[in-house]
Amino acid sequence: MRIEARDLVLRYGEVTALDRLTFELEGGKIYGLLGRNGSGKTSLMSVLSAFRKQSAGSVLLDGAPVWENPAVTSAVSLIRDAGESVDLGTAADALYFAEWLRPTWDAAYAKELMELFGLQPKANVKAMSKGQRSAMGVVVGLASRAPLTMFDESYLGMDAPSRHAFYDALLADYMAHPRTIILSTHLIEEVSPMFEEVVVIDRGRLIVHEETERLLARGHAVTGAAAAVDGFVTGLTVLGEKVLGPTKSAMVYGELDAAHRRKAAEAGLTLGPIAMQELFIHLTGGPK
Amino acid sequence: MFDDRSPIYRQIAEHIKADVLSEALKGDEQVMSTNQYAAFYRINPATAAKAFQQLVDEGVLYKKRGIGMFVSPDARDALRAGRREGFFTDVVDPMVNEAKAIGISLDDVIERIKGEM
Amino acid sequence: MRFPTRLLAANLWVAFFAWAAYLVLVIVITLAIHFFGNLTQSAWEQAGQLPRWVVLFVGVAMVRQFLPLFIANGQTRRQFGFQAAITTALYTPFVALLMSAGYLVERVLYTIIDRPQSLERAHLYTDPTQVPLVFLEHTVEFMAWITAGMFMGAGFYRWQAGGLLTIPVGVGLVVLGLSAVGARFGVPMSGFSLGFRIPAGPVLTLVMGLGTFALGLLLTWSVIRDTPLRNGG
Numbered sequence: 001m002r003i004e005a006r007d008l009v010l011r012y013g014e015v016t017a018l019d020r021l022t023f024e025l026e027g028g029k030i031y032g033l034l035g036r037n038g039s040g041k042t043s044l045m046s047v048l049s050a051f052r053k054q055s056a057g058s059v060l061l062d063g064a065p066v067w068e069n070p071a072v073t074s075a076v077s078l079i080r081d082a083g084e085s086v087d088l089g090t091a092a093d094a095l096y097f098a099e100w101l102r103p104t105w106d107a108a109y110a111k112e113l114m115e116l117f118g119l120q121p122k123a124n125v126k127a128m129s130k131g132q133r134s135a136m137g138v139v140v141g142l143a144s145r146a147p148l149t150m151f152d153e154s155y156l157g158m159d160a161p162s163r164h165a166f167y168d169a170l171l172a173d174y175m176a177h178p179r180t181i182i183l184s185t186h187l188i189e190e191v192s193p194m195f196e197e198v199v200v201i202d203r204g205r206l207i208v209h210e211e212t213e214r215l216l217a218r219g220h221a222v223t224g225a226a227a228a229v230d231g232f233v234t235g236l237t238v239l240g241e242k243v244l245g246p247t248k249s250a251m252v253y254g255e256l257d258a259a260h261r262r263k264a265a266e267a268g269l270t271l272g273p274i275a276m277q278e279l280f281i282h283l284t285g286g287p288k
Numbered sequence: 289m290f291d292d293r294s295p296i297y298r299q300i301a302e303h304i305k306a307d308v309l310s311e312a313l314k315g316d317e318q319v320m321s322t323n324q325y326a327a328f329y330r331i332n333p334a335t336a337a338k339a340f341q342q343l344v345d346e347g348v349l350y351k352k353r354g355i356g357m358f359v360s361p362d363a364r365d366a367l368r369a370g371r372r373e374g375f376f377t378d379v380v381d382p383m384v385n386e387a388k389a390i391g392i393s394l395d396d397v398i399e400r401i402k403g404e405m
Numbered sequence: 406m407r408f409p410t411r412l413l414a415a416n417l418w419v420a421f422f423a424w425a426a427y428l429v430l431v432i433v434i435t436l437a438i439h440f441f442g443n444l445t446q447s448a449w450e451q452a453g454q455l456p457r458w459v460v461l462f463v464g465v466a467m468v469r470q471f472l473p474l475f476i477a478n479g480q481t482r483r484q485f486g487f488q489a490a491i492t493t494a495l496y497t498p499f500v501a502l503l504m505s506a507g508y509l510v511e512r513v514l515y516t517i518i519d520r521p522q523s524l525e526r527a528h529l530y531t532d533p534t535q536v537p538l539v540f541l542e543h544t545v546e547f548m549a550w551i552t553a554g555m556f557m558g559a560g561f562y563r564w565q566a567g568g569l570l571t572i573p574v575g576v577g578l579v580v581l582g583l584s585a586v587g588a589r590f591g592v593p594m595s596g597f598s599l600g601f602r603i604p605a606g607p608v609l610t611l612v613m614g615l616g617t618f619a620l621g622l623l624l625t626w627s628v629i630r631d632t633p634l635r636n637g638g
Binding site for chain 3 (some may be wrong): 069
């Protein structure tokens with residue numbers, strides 16, 4: 001499902017959560033939506049799913065506006081922490097309604113997922129542990145098979161084994177039923193290998209939209225003697241630096257060509273990759 | 289050695305190459321699908337597909353439309369030739385440098401190697 | 406637009422079992438009064454107070470629980486509004502039917518124990534076995550209470566504490582419903598019939614009742630038509 005946001009603005013009173021956000025996603029991929037707390041991730045997904053109406057600008061899914069457009073909203077699923085998809089009596093009740101409301105619902109798959117996560121259909125969802133409630137969200141989100149499926153960190157309430165079960169289920173189901181999936185997360189190292197593309201937003205604005213591999217290929221840790229590192233990085237985009245005695249490591253963002261590599265080798269510098277998490281931290285301005 | 293590819297990307301390619309060298313994967317044998325690799329490594333299938341594409345470009349694998357990926361009949365020989373070429377620069381030179389740095393005489397090294405051979 | 410099968414079924418199901426349990430409880434209390442006190446009037450009439458509040462809370466839950474659920478499952482507010490309207494329009498007569506049935510069960514009981522099933526207050530009906538009138542009165546009342554619940558539920562869902570401001574309007578809807586029935590508050594509009602020559606009685610009650618229901622739905626729609634889903638639970 002193709003996603004186009006143009007000059008998207010969302011305000012909560014005085015607070016501007018999305019600030020003329022413009023981007024385009026081709027669809028049919030797993031996207032990572034990264035941003036710090038309060039960067040606008042949840043706001044963006046809320047607008048994409050018509051949980052909220054944008055204050056200005058437009059958002060189109062396959063060319064059609066989202067707000068109050070049943071043809072579009074029926075193709076979108078957003079699972080959040082707030083739990084509106086599952087908070088209704090027992091687990092079975094929530095599935096009963098999801099089955100009726102979702103044109104693409106797969107009841108057999110929902111049952112399989114319930115068993116995978118050890119969820120009891122008779123259990124009251126609000127009385128479940130945080131992890132189980134998150135797992136309920138995952139069940140509804142995956143079994144909806146919505147052409148645009150979004151998980152907003154809700155799955156972070158699950159423990160590590162359950163999260164891994166979720167990742168495995170998500171990948172398997174995505175490969176069997178290709179669709180557009182957006183995951184927002186703080187566990188970047190854990191989740192980012194599943195992203196085909198990454199969208200980073202900060203203070204409601206787009207910072208980066210790039211293929212994961214290409215984004216990673218743009219980050220370089222240049223390590224060596226401090227003076228040599230300083231000489232090498234002149235003119236390059238430096239995201240951050242670390243110094244250990246006479247050794248310095250600079251994080252450089254951008255493509256390095258053969259000439260750069262030769263220069264680095266001659267200066268006795270090593271070039272290494274930067275982990276997604278580290279890149280993210282520096283692209284969004286370091287610790288605040 | 290410069291390598292900006294993400295570790296997982298490299299891991300898959302290296303894994304397959306190692307299997308080819310050790311003959312765990314023989315010429316004209318089918319390799320697992322990108323989806324199987326993606327599920328195994330818990331990575332995006334597009335990433336796995338790119339690793340495969342690179343192996344195709346390098347001539348290690350070839351594609352049969354609609355069936356899957358196969359090991360090139362001459363892949364092992366080519367990989368061995370390539371590794372041989374890099375053997376001295378990638379393996380021996382660093383070893384010699386290390387020996388020098390920590391004060392092991394080259395005679396000792398040679399003796400040891402002869403003992404192993 | 407689809408017929409809200411499951412939304413209706415779930416609510417009717419719960420209503421039926423709640424009614425059955427409540428009926429048993431009321432019969433037990435009735436018998437207790439009969440054996441240990443002096444049973445002079447219909448207990449089911451007194452018992453009719455609680456179901457109104459239950460219906461009001463069904464209205465609240467309709468918005469508070471089902472609006473977010475429906476939107477999270479890909480429905481538009483318009484689709485939800487339509488389904489909620491159909492559901493409440495059918496739910497209220499169903500509960501009214503259950504209330505009417507309650508009187509009939511009670512009549513059987515009172516006949517057996519030989520007590521008068523007299524009514525304490527003025528109603529559209531003068532005898533609990535006048536089923537059409539009993540049914541009409543309850544339907545009209547419940548329609549007012551359920552939309553009052555939906556409207557206030559929508560107010561609190563959207564504005565949290567600001568929802569307090571919807572309470573007077575909700576009370577207004579309930580009062581309208583009661584006046585339509587002509588109970589307790591009298592029928593303020595029966596004297597002047599808006600130029601139409603509608604005789605006071607069942608027809609006026611029906612017209613006013615449906616009018617109140619429509620008004621309540623419109624008021625609710627005005628709140629939910631562009632409400633955002635809450636970020637918190």
